[in-house]
Amino acid sequence: MYINEKISIIGSGTMGHSVALSAGLTGHHVRVWGNNSEDIGRGEKGLSEKLQVLERYEVISREESDQIYQRITFTDALEDCLLEATFIIEAIPENLSLKQEWFHKLDQLCGPNTILASNTSGLSPSEIAINTKYPERTVVTHFWNPGHLIPLVEIVKGKYTSDDTVNRAITLLESMNKKPIVVQKEILGSIGNRLQYALFREAQYILEQGVATIEDIDTAVRYSIGRRLPVTGPFMSADMGGLDVFDDISSYLFKDLSVEPASLSVMRSLVDEGKYGQKNGGGFYQWSAEFSKDMNEAREKELIRWLKQDNLDHKKDPVI
Numbered sequence: 220m221y222i223n224e225k226i227s228i229i230g231s232g233t234m235g236h237s238v239a240l241s242a243g244l245t246g247h248h249v250r251v252w253g254n255n256s257e258d259i260g261r262g263e264k265g266l267s268e269k270l271q272v273l274e275r276y277e278v279i280s281r282e283e284s285d286q287i288y289q290r291i292t293f294t295d296a297l298e299d300c301l302l303e304a305t306f307i308i309e310a311i312p313e314n315l316s317l318k319q320e321w322f323h324k325l326d327q328l329c330g331p332n333t334i335l336a337s338n339t340s341g342l343s344p345s346e347i348a349i350n351t352k353y354p355e356r357t358v359v360t361h362f363w364n365p366g367h368l369i370p371l372v373e374i375v376k377g378k379y380t381s382d383d384t385v386n387r388a389i390t391l392l393e394s395m396n397k398k399p400i401v402v403q404k405e406i407l408g409s410i411g412n413r414l415q416y417a418l419f420r421e422a423q424y425i426l427e428q429g430v431a432t433i434e435d436i437d438t439a440v441r442y443s444i445g446r447r448l449p450v451t452g453p454f455m456s457a458d459m460g461g462l463d464v465f466d467d468i469s470s471y472l473f474k475d476l477s478v479e480p481a482s483l484s485v486m487r488s489l490v491d492e493g494k495y496g497q498k499n500g501g502g503f504y505q506w507s508a509e510f511s512k513d514m515n516e517a518r519e520k521e522l523i524r525w526l527k528q529d530n531l532d533h534k535k536d537p538v539i
Contacts (some may be wrong), residue, residue, distance in 0.1 A: 224334075224391050225303045228252065229321060230310035231255045231262030231293060234338055237366030238308055240269055243287040244279070244367065251293045252300035259293045266291060269367060276523045278530070304393055308360060312336040318347045326351035334384055336360040341408040344377035346423040358388055359402075361409060368522040370398040370529055373409045396533045414453075423486055424477035429454055433503050449525075 226242050231253030239249045254261035270284045274395050280289065294300050301307070307329065309321055319338060325335050335357045337347050348357035359375035374388050385401060392399040402409050408416065418490075422436050431439070447456065457465045482490070485503075494501030497511055504510070 220316060223247075224387070226250070226305035226391075227300050227304035228310055229300070229307065229325070230338075231258050232310065233365050234362060234364060235264040235310035236266045236291075237269070237364070238310060238338065238362050239291045240287070240367040241362070241395050241397065243290040246290070246476055247395065248290045249292070250300045250302070250304070251291060252297055253293055253295050255295055259295060261472065263293055269365075273523070276520070276527075277283075278527060280521060295349045301325075304329065305336045306336065306387070308336045308338055313339060313342065315342055315346060316432065318342065319350055322348055322357065323350040326353060330358065334358065334387055338362055341412055342377050342417060344380065344407050345405060348379070349407055355381040356384050358384050359409075360388055360392065360399075361413065362397075363413075365434050365522065368519075368526055370396070370525075371411065372397045372399045373411060375402040375405065377405065377445055396529060417537055419476050420479060423483040424479065426485055427483045454522075 221324070224247075224396050226239075226247055228239050228249060228251045231251050234315055235253075239251050242249045251262060253262055255477050270279070270288060273279045274281055274284050295502075307325060308355060309318060309325075311317060311321060318339065322335055322337070325333075325393045329335070331353045333356065333445060335348070335351070337344065337357075337359050338361060339347065339359055340361055342359075343356070344359045347359075348354040351357060354377060359373065359377075359489050361373040361375065363369035369427055372392050374385060374392070376385060389401070400410070406413070422440075425431055425436055426433060444456075451459060481487075486525065489495075492501075493499070496502035496504075497506045500506045
């Protein structure tokens with residue numbers, strides 16, 4: 220069992236440096252590979268900004284922030300990044316062929332006891348590892364964005380992933396104060412994204428049918444199921460509400476729910492018009508600079524409130 224894994228991360232983008240921060244927050248030393256000096260600069264800037272936010276909300280002190288930053292090393296030299304690595308997390312763009320190339324390369328460069336994990340949000344771990352010599356040491360560890368604030372990590376087993384690989388992933392993630400779950404069988408989107416997109420599909424359908432406005436649909440989620448989901452998931456909610464009641468409602472409601480195989484017309488029109496949401500200002504909402512700032516701060520504040528509670532629950536000292 221590897222208690223103190225030597226962590227390396229391939230990719231210095233949003234998820235790469237966020238995962239590195241998760242590790243650094245709990246005492247781990249991390250090496251992060253970036254493609255070039257520009258990518259590394261963006262990663263270092265993103266890391267600094269996230270640390271400043273955690274300082275502002277008094278999650279960490281300035282001294283702790285400096286210590287965390289020192290634990291995270293960025294490099295564009297792959298050999299330096301992989302030096303002594305025992306657990307590698309790939310966090311590159313969501314492109315299957317690119318991930319396959321990287322796993323083939325890492326498989327050749329690293330010893331057979333080094334875990335190769337992908338941060339993919341839905342691709343098959345078996346497909347990602349198809350060109351590796353040691354597929355038993357490959358696995359998916361899907362961190363949710365923002366990676367340093369959301370506790371869930373989905374561990375997805377491939378066809379050949381060993382129990383030792385899964386156990387090492389669980390041990391490492393728990394040492395990072397994460398909440399790992401094991402997806403026993405490969406399925407597109409794993410668990411979280413399948414549930415999220417089932418809700419998103421139905422939200423689109425309700426909008427298309429003229430049942431409610433965008434704002435009211437969002438409000439319905441935020442102030443109903445959104446309030447209780449942090450305490451009770453779907454199965455516990457059903458138990459508490461009464462399985463007989465849920466069964467009766469399911470018998471007439473399931474057949475009326477959307478089964479559309481793709482985005483509906485409003486969503487499709489927005490994408491066709493190049494309106495991609497917050498990233499370029501247009502979407503279901505109009506994202507002015509002020510609105511974008513306010514919403515990001517509101518989300519950040521709420522997630523950090525939960526992070527503080529998680530830290531109280533864990534009360535863990537740094538592992539290194």
